[in-house]
Amino acid sequence: MKILLIGSGGREHALAWAISGSALTESLVIAPGSDAMATLGRCAGVAADDLDGLLALAEAERPDLVVVGPEAPLVAGLVDRLEAAGIPAFGPSAAAAQLEGSKAFAREACARFGIHQPGFTVCTDIGSARAAIAASGGACVIKADGLAAGKGVVVADTAAEAEDAAAEMLDGRFGDAGATLLVEERITGPEASLFALVDGADVLFMGSAQDHKRAYDGDKGPNTGGMGAVSPSPRLTDALQQQVMDEIVRPLARGMADEGTPYRGIL
Template structure:
């Protein structure tokens, strides 16, 4: 098979590495890709969200399957455009991608179907937003309805902070993403991520993980796209996973099918695990980043074959197999991230890091300039290691991190602290 992979981040590098192992693959093309992905694929200079450009590229390369990594092209309808051109694609239609593209859409679906989630109000004006904040009180969660590149959610601990967040959403800086807002009850508990592989009818469990959103050690500092992750997530017992699949994921997939918008692809359920069990925080309609970098290295089965089965509606009766060991990823980011940061600083030592046993370095924001590997984004690398438990995986990951020579970068030094402590106690 000739496969076209869309995207340029660490998630897409992890997808490329997994797809490249498939005996079904004859050629892998990535658009636009990155230097890490180039180890597995031929790169093409087409943006992932250039829908017309993607269709033209897929036609020119006689592609058998397009795998869509990030959310923006899904919400923009790239799968629909490819289908019209007679090209198979792994990922949801634009209508199904509303599960991530509109938080209000998802909350209202949950309300109709009795899916456990936080109480909410959909707000179409700033005035409605401010009234909802007063009604909920603090702490409260303020979310822009649409895709806001990780800048549309504020967990406000005070009413002043919440009102400022409402003004920010409706202030115009978020563009179309801020046309509406969702104000939510604050949920207390421990967050975890659950992944499902879906074919429109069947939803199969496809791993679980926990990530670290705050920029600095001790869960301090601003929220980020994720500074590290580990899989599996100790907080998600077998019983809790079964509850989440039965009460949250499968009812959602059934609802989407009944509404005429069947969901195909990876469905990522962000969960809050509290005393009453799991509740949905939000959905993403693609794999997480950096969660993909810890779930996919544990996959024993052929990822490409599973994706083809999903697109063809043949997942019933399947059960993807994962290795029992723990995988842990440490993200190296440019100093200043998630605020302003400098691009172009040279990165050395990746080869030495990857010589460590059980280590893979996934590229997220890198580029080649004048023969040098340089930083080209905020989150730049994800150093992933496996181990018998979280403590061993953590040790293996940081031993590799310490071999990377990049003075302009930083990382947290406590990724997986909770899971590592639990494994040491066990």
């Protein structure tokens, strides 16, 4: 197979390493790639956010499959454009990618599908944010709605801290990603991430990880895109894994499919 891989980060480096080592792979082109990835495939100088350039590259290369790594081009509709051109792509449509691109969309979808989750309020101005923070008692989580490179979440201990975070987001700290924000119920406990391969309503467990997001020793700093991760997650028992698949992943996949926006890719 001829594979075109989109991206240049650590995630895409891992994908390039795996794809290049597969017996099914005849050739691998990476856009834009990196110096490190150049040892695994041929790097093309097209940025991951240049949808016109990526489509032109795909039409020139005619790969058997395009694998899209970053969230931003998925949310922007790259898979839709590739499939419209007759080029198979691995990843969700723009409509389905809202699960990652909009935290409000994801929370509201889970609410529609009856999936248990923390309480939340969607806010677009500081007045409604302050009211939601006051209703929470102060200790809450403030989240920028859109993509913010993993940095758009503030776990606040006090109402003042939460209000400051909300004001910064609404004032443009994360650009359009913070024009809408969520004030969420704060829950405690160890974090675990579960990954599933989804093809419409069909799901397959793919693994787990425990992400460590906060900067500085002792988790004293702000959230980041990730300071490191352990995989598989030591917290995710077989019983908990099954519960997550049955109570979150499958209902979410079925709900998206039933609404006419089936999710295809890694969830």
